[in-house]
Every structure is written in structure tokens, then in C-alpha cells.
Amino acid sequence: MPRVKNPNRRLTDAQARLAEPHSLADLVTTIIPTIHPPRTLSTVLDCLKRQTISTKLLIVDTGSPAEEIETWQKNHEHHTDVSWITFKGETTINLSQPIAEALDIAIALCRTPFAFLTHDDTWLTNRTLIAHELDISAKTGARVVGYEMSEREWITPDWRGMVSHTATLLHVPTAHQANLRWSLIDAITRRPDLAGPGGWPDTETHFGWSCRAQGIHIELIGHENNQPHYADHWLTHRRSYTSHRMYAPQEANADTEWIDQMIIAVETHALPY
Numbered sequence: 273m274p275r276v277k278n279p280n281r282r283l284t285d286a287q288a289r290l291a292e293p294h295s296l297a298d299l300v301t302t303i304i305p306t307i308h309p310p311r312t313l314s315t316v317l318d319c320l321k322r323q324t325i326s327t328k329l330l331i332v333d334t335g336s337p338a339e340e341i342e343t344w345q346k347n348h349e350h351h352t353d354v355s356w357i358t359f360k361g362e363t364t365i366n367l368s369q370p371i372a373e374a375l376d377i378a379i380a381l382c383r384t385p386f387a388f389l390t391h392d393d394t395w396l397t398n399r400t401l402i403a404h405e406l407d408i409s410a411k412t413g414a415r416v417v418g419y420e421m422s423e424r425e426w427i428t429p430d431w432r433g434m435v436s437h438t439a440t441l442l443h444v445p446t447a448h449q450a451n452l453r454w455s456l457i458d459a460i461t462r463r464p465d466l467a468g469p470g471g472w473p474d475t476e477t478h479f480g481w482s483c484r485a486q487g488i489h490i491e492l493i494g495h496e497n498n499q500p501h502y503a504d505h506w507l508t509h510r511r512s513y514t515s516h517r518m519y520a521p522q523e524a525n526a527d528t529e530w531i532d533q534m535i536i537a538v539e540t541h542a543l544p545y
Contacts, residue, residue, distance in 0.1 A: 300384055312395075324399050332374035335359075368475045386406065399545065412489070422436070433492070462481070
């Protein structure tokens with residue numbers, strides 16, 4: 273079972289592991305930000321492992337105590353092949369700030385040709401999703417493939433065409449060369465007049481602006497909405513489950529029955545199909 277090591281060494285250790293030589297099957301590193309690993313995480317990983325394209329798996333923890341991570345790992349020994357890095361995320365700017373930081377750290381460390389970005393409350397219910405996105409990238413030349421972010425029309429039309437990080441395939445060399453970043457700090461620094469309640473700038477904003485400014489080719493495969501439960505042919509996403517667990521216990525309780533059903537479906541191999 274992997275151990276949680278000295279925080280001063282974690283990034284170095286993770287970088288070394290991600291840079292290991294990979295076979296043709298290892299084209300992709302899957303990146304999942306998390307904190308206080310939820311009970312959804314194990315079955316989310318199960319769905320990823322059942323994809324027709326195998327990927328390296330990287331969890332980026334934004335502030336859980338080391339003991340909490342060690343306990344999770346001990347209780348889920350079938351996930352010993354998963355790499356972990358940890359850092360203390362800041363929420364001084366926005367509650368989503370640690371997620372943007374986690375994505376930037378992980379992509380900077382990534383050495384596979386592609387990264388697949390997703391959540392700890394998103395189940396890939398179709399086993400061919402990652403292969404499908406790789407195929408779209410190969411056929412169209414798109415450097416980014418994923419879902420359009422959820423609507424923000426009441427604030428700005430600028431959200432249109434921006435990709436979410438729910439199930440996003442990203443060409444890593446392009447991200448490195450173009451310095452594509454998700455940083456919420458950079459987004460708010462660029463447009464402080466937009467900062468405030470209402471969900472803008474959000475996690476996707478700076479990445480969207482950067483792609484647009486540099487003409488990065490994005491292919492959208494769907495459009496998320498602002499409902500708490502999103503499901504389609506490819507995936508099921510219980511939106512905001514992490515923030516519910518941390519900041520809205522009543523909402524988290526409302527998630528319980530539905531999440532129980534999803535966990536059972538994956539554990540009994542009813543999903544993914």
C-alpha cells in the first residue's frame with residue numbers, strides 16, 4: 273500500500289512516477305482533484321479502470337490530513353496503483369480556487385501525451401468515453417475535447433464555448449507550450465470588475481480565455497447544465513457534491529439516496545456499460 277510521504281517530497285515523487293516510460297496503452301493520465309476523499313471516490317476510480325483505454329490515475333488532494341489519506345488507502349487496497357499528490361489549497365479568492373490550483377499542478381507534472389480531467393463525483397458510465405475523445409482529437413486535430421461549461425448567461429455571454437473540467441481530454445504538450453492554466457487568481461486579477469457572487473469568474477474561466485486568445489482548437493461533446501444531477505450517454509455527474517459535503521450538510525444529505533444507488537450499480541458491475 274502506498275504511503276503518504278513527507279509533504280516536501282510529494283511533488284518530486286509524483287513527478288518521477290508520472291514520468292515513467294509508458295506503453296502505447298498509457299497515453300493518458302487521469303487527474304482527479306479531491307479533499308477529504310468521499311465515499312464516491314472508489315467507484316469513480318472503478319469506472320475509470322474499466323475504460324477501454326487504460327490510463328495512469330492521479331489524485332490531487334487539496335488539504336486532507338495525511339492520516340485521513342492513509343486510512344482511505346488502507347480501506348481501498350485495490351486502488352494501490354493510484355498516485356497521490358497533496359498540497360494545502362487556498363480559498364481566499366474563491367471556494368473553487370483549490371480545484372484550479374490542483375489542475376495546474378497536475379498538468380505541470382504530467383508527462384503522458386494527454387490528460388483526462390474529471391471529478392470525484394463523476395462516474396464514466398460508458399466504457400468508451402476516453403477512447404471516444406481520443407478519436408475525436410485524432411480526427412479533428414482538437415487539442416481539447418470535453419463538455420461545454422454550465423451556463424452563466426445571467427452574468428456574461430463569455431462562458432459560451434468554454435470547456436468544463438468534468439470529462440475533458442487535454443493535449444499536454446500544447447498545454448505546456450501555450451502555458452494554458454486554470455488559475456482563478458489569474459482570472460480575477462485580469463478582470464477584478466467581474467469578481468463577486470454569482471459564479472464568475474469560475475474554475476473554467478481563465479483556461480477558456482487562454483484557449484480563445486491562442487486559438488486552441490476545442491471540440492465540445494455535450495453541454496452541462498446547472499441542475500444538481502447531470503446524466504447522459506457517457507457519464508453521470510452529481511454536481512457540487514464536494515461543496516455540499518463541506519459547506520451545505522443538508523444538501524449533502526439530499527444526495528445520499530441517489531449516490532447509494534450509483535455505488536451499488538458500479539459495485540455490482542451494472543455500470544459502466
